[in-house]
Amino acid sequence: MKKFTAIIVLLAILFTTATGAHATEPTAATTICYTEDLGNGFAMETVLVISDSIVRSNTRTAEKQRTFTYKDNVIAIIAITGTFSYNGTSCSVISKSISRLDTYSGWSFSQTYFSSEGGAIALVGELNKFLYPDVPVSFSLVCDNFGNVS
Numbered sequence: 001m002k003k004f005t006a007i008i009v010l011l012a013i014l015f016t017t018a019t020g021a022h023a024t025e026p027t028a029a030t031t032i033c034y035t036e037d038l039g040n041g042f043a044m045e046t047v048l049v050i051s052d053s054i055v056r057s058n059t060r061t062a063e064k065q066r067t068f069t070y071k072d073n074v075i076a077i078i079a080i081t082g083t084f085s086y087n088g089t090s091c092s093v094i095s096k097s098i099s100r101l102d103t104y105s106g107w108s109f110s111q112t113y114f115s116s117e118g119g120a121i122a123l124v125g126e127l128n129k130f131l132y133p134d135v136p137v138s139f140s141l142v143c144d145n146f147g148n149v150s
Helices: 002-016
Strands: 027-039 042-053 059-070 073-086 091-103 108-117 120-128 135-142
Touching (some): 059 091, 059 135, 073 108, 073 135, 091 120
Antiparallel strands (some): 027 042, 042 059, 108 120, 120 135
């Protein structure tokens, strides 16, 4: 009788547990990752994630995240995200955002500009900390007429 009751309870839990609903559309993603030595103990790791929209064939979203380190300690993580529309003749920015801006260990980020034009998004600024050299921050997302994002 105990096994029967346990099975009924497990089945009740199984069928009454809510599954999470997701508001986002399914996508296929490509990830590109590389690291650059900036000199003087500074380094930068870049991760570019490009997601194709399964629902809209001519729309692509990309996020470029850069992690800045000084002597192997993370000092900042900055990311920009853009959604692009392309048709083989042109590409345009649908939306753009600074999706992450975290600084650590007393470092701060001074933004010079964040803009978009045509099929490109650009962020320029610098990382600052008293008695340390400024670290220039400059990166972009560029989409060509065929949806290739770099």
